[in-house]
Amino acid sequence: MREKLPPQRERAAAALSARATATRQRILDAAFVEFAEKGLAGARVDEIAARAGANKRMLYAHFGAKEALWLEVLETAYAAKRAEERAVEVADLPPAEAMAKLVAFNLRYVARHPEFLAILHQENLHRAAYLASSARVRALYSPLLESLRAVLARGEAVAIFRAGVDPVQLYVSMLGLSHFHLANRHTLSTIFGTAMDTEAAIAAREAHIIAVVLGYLRP
Amino acid sequence: MREKLPPQRERAAAALSARATATRQRILDAAFVEFAEKGLAGARVDEIAARAGANKRMLYAHFGAKEALWLEVLETAYAAKRAEERAVEVADLPPAEAMAKLVAFNLRYVARHPEFLAILHQENLHRAAYLASSARVRALYSPLLESLRAVLARGEAVAIFRAGVDPVQLYVSMLGLSHFHLANRHTLSTIFGTAMDTEAAIAAREAHIIAVVLGYLRP
DNA sequence: GCGGCAGGTAACCGTTCAGTTACCTCAGGG
DNA sequence: CCCTGAGGTAACTGAACGGTTACCTGCCGC
Structure with missing residues (x-):
């Protein structure tokens, strides 16, 4: 029973x-x-x-069932990321540094856990059918997005950041800048002939995407 | 025989x-x-x-064989994208407009062909094993990257763009900003509760990523 | 107008896979 | 110390899958 x-x-x-x-x-x-x-x-x-x-x-x-196991894996992967996000503390940092830390966190997270990317893409191939059935994951709102909102507001208030930035768009951009490089590391390195997952390549990428985000945010 | x-x-x-x-x-x-x-x-x-x-x-x-068919599909998908890229003409445009056009092209292309993203991710799951065996695709260097190099140089020369931007990094960023939004449209819309592939959502995304790239490129 | 063969059909085959069943093992309470 | 049942093993099953075979068809040169 x-x-x-x-x-x-x-x-x-x-x-x-x-x-x-x-x-x-x-x-x-x-x-x-x-x-x-x-x-x-x-x-x-x-x-x-x-x-x-x-x-x-x-x-x-x-x-x-195999699919139930998939759902469990998916939930675990999301929960693990959210848990690490929760540990990122930026409230005490000046806005620009805080923003850089948020951006770097995402890149470093996916560099440390490329499997997360694979799971995420698979789930999108399934049109998020399993995710949709998981109340647990949908309730797991990203702490990172909240931090980003706060940092953005702080930076805007002291005129260090431009006004009118949509936090969700910026959040998606931050993820895109981080994910693409690693999600497509095999096709990219086949085409460009240079490895994408060495520490040097990741560090270069990190510097670049921080420059992009902060460059964009200048008023 | x-x-x-x-x-x-x-x-x-x-x-x-x-x-x-x-x-x-x-x-x-x-x-x-x-x-x-x-x-x-x-x-x-x-x-x-x-x-x-x-x-x-x-x-x-x-x-x-099934796998040979996969390779053929992969090659066709790449070739189709490269062919459309070749039709993007930006040499006559001022640098900022040219850059915006390049960025928009990528977003619009993946919006029109989301299957391209699916194929690309699958191939990365296979560590680009099939792509690696395709001399045909590796020879298909991206015209878009070349355009981007040229536009970047032009913009830098007239001090409209900042100096020292790595074209490959910017190319990867451009793709990341475009791809992520659509590649993950199902998980994103499940989590945010709003569709990502409507014309309105794509237009908003387009405006944002152009602002990000041009904002970053300001000297 | 017919013989040959490229192009197409459908039944078939061996393997692999998700899921099940029948059985074993061994710790712990009575 | 032995009985019970949770935890574990391995052989099995039916269906599905990739790939093949035996056979049909209708176009084209002669």
């Missing part, structure tokens, strides 16, 4: 034993890697189980 | 009949749609054949 019979989200209650929790976590981690590497359709359930040092029985006991 | 036996790229010579060419083209078009919608792993060969109003026999006769 515990598992699956009620089609609702399983095991909200029913605290798991330490061993079970560990197995569940290993499966989730393995799924994250496999999905990021091969996408939802390309990922293999057997491979996930093998990577996790578990097997399919346990995978299905914990998650019920 | 005609097909497949030599493992080289098939049918370079051997002009096809009009009917065969048409079938081949229909299969290619159908594959483009199917691959863009579901990715390489998610796409179904039967579905491609059905969409094309053909069948698998012909698909395999013309392309030999």
